[in-house]
Amino acid sequence: MATVPISRTGIGISAGVSNYVGDLDDNFVPRFSTPGIGAHLVHTITDVVSIRLAYYHGWLSAADSDGELNEMQARNLSFKSHLDELSMVLRVKIPIFKPQGRRYAFLEPYVFAGAAYFHFNPRAEVDGVWYDLHELGTEGQYLSSGNSPQPYSLYQWSIPVGGGIERTLNQNWVLGVELGFRKLFTDYLDDVSWYYPSQAEMTEQMGSVAAYLSDPSDRDQYPNGRAGHYMRGNPELNDLYTYTNIHITYYFGSDYRSGRRHKMKNYTKCVR
Numbered sequence: 001m002a003t004v005p006i007s008r009t010g011i012g013i014s015a016g017v018s019n020y021v022g023d024l025d026d027n028f029v030p031r032f033s034t035p036g037i038g039a040h041l042v043h044t045i046t047d048v049v050s051i052r053l054a055y056y057h058g059w060l061s062a063a064d065s066d067g068e069l070n071e072m073q074a075r076n077l078s079f080k081s082h083l084d085e086l087s088m089v090l091r092v093k094i095p096i097f098k099p100q101g102r103r104y105a106f107l108e109p110y111v112f113a114g115a116a117y118f119h120f121n122p123r124a125e126v127d128g129v130w131y132d133l134h135e136l137g138t139e140g141q142y143l144s145s146g147n148s149p150q151p152y153s154l155y156q157w158s159i160p161v162g163g164g165i166e167r168t169l170n171q172n173w174v175l176g177v178e179l180g181f182r183k184l185f186t187d188y189l190d191d192v193s194w195y196y197p198s199q200a201e202m203t204e205q206m207g208s209v210a211a212y213l214s215d216p217s218d219r220d221q222y223p224n225g226r227a228g229h230y231m232r233g234n235p236e237l238n239d240l241y242t243y244t245n246i247h248i249t250y251y252f253g254s255d256y257r258s259g260r261r262h263k264m265k266n267y268t269k270c271v272r
Helices: 072-077 199-206 208-214
Strands: 002-005 009-019 031-046 049-063 076-093 107-120 122-128 129-130 154-167 172-185 240-251 268-271
Touching: 009 072, 031 240, 049 240, 076 154, 107 172, 107 268, 122 208, 129 172, 172 208
Parallel strands: none
Antiparallel strands: 002 268, 009 031, 009 240, 031 049, 049 076, 076 107, 076 122, 107 154, 122 129, 154 172, 172 240
């Protein structure tokens, strides 16, 4: 007769920072770090495998003016966007710190992968007023000429992958840190991907604000703007973002992983 621990469920919260990587980021550095918070539900399947459903709310932002390259500073693009993400991932623990004679380790590294659905909405500021860049079609999405890309969706799928390490505090509480990357299927997280549209057409059909935000480049360096053969971004490389966090989880019920027989006997079943 062998004992098998029952599964159990935990709820928790997280807090940390997101980092944006894309056409407005010339060097992945902490200056583009923005805060975020989250909540999650974890269901353990075995001692090493669990499923996590999580919600995350945060912000992403970047600006050419903060870049290190003169050409990017002259381009002068910027954006800020909220981020709302719902994800489900499979977590697998790596029991490399498991003490002899124990069912679990005090320190438990893990890796994860899954799927996520998120909403974003890049915005930019002009004279103290914030504008939704998607509605302005800054790369000519709504121009009648028909030579521009189609409007992008503000709702997208992504693939979250990453890893972390957790510390068991007692039979109910677990504390951890995590770094997760989101592989995206869009290059418009920052509203930048394609060629500059015609300034004349943008002004006539979308208005002066849309025309300016499509090409706010330094007119001392580019007197006639950058429309024509210049590209605003690189459509061959999609954007991505990360979420680095500290999280704490409360598990309901007794610690089925403790290995102490007087705890185990009420939370095990017989396997013949």
